[in-house]
Amino acid sequence: MTDHLETTTTIIEHDIEKNTTTGATVQLTHWITTLKETKGFETILHDLEKLKTALTHLDGKEIHSLLEKLGHETVKASEKATEDSKHAIKKLGHSLLDGAKRLEKLIGHKAH
Numbered sequence: 001m002t003d004h005l006e007t008t009t010t011i012i013e014h015d016i017e018k019n020t021t022t023g024a025t026v027q028l029t030h031w032i033t034t035l036k037e038t039k040g041f042e043t044i045l046h047d048l049e050k051l052k053t054a055l056t057h058l059d060g061k062e063i064h065s066l067l068e069k070l071g072h073e074t075v076k077a078s079e080k081a082t083e084d085s086k087h088a089i090k091k092l093g094h095s096l097l098d099g100a101k102r103l104e105k106l107i108g109h110k111a112h
Helices: 002-015 021-036 042-056 060-078 083-107
Strands: none
Touching (some): 060 083
8 A cells, every 4th residue: 555655646746747637547546446445534535536527527626626635634544544654644645735736836826
């Protein structure tokens, strides 16, 4: 799971502006599959499914909003994680928040 966290973090940190929606939706599909097997992540799972739809429709405002929300939810979820994955999950959450900020600059305004 930690490898998957690192891959997702790298995509968000370095490739958000150039990553294709196909690549992003493949990563989301992996996360959705993983989280369906884990209790306590229903909100994140729901938002990942919404993010996948927003990416398909290239809805910048919705993508920004969901990245921001998922960032906060992921940081919060890291507090309940096992020691071996806690740091990677928290890093992913912060990367999602940073990705939302970078996307905000690309779309030119805050989505709220």
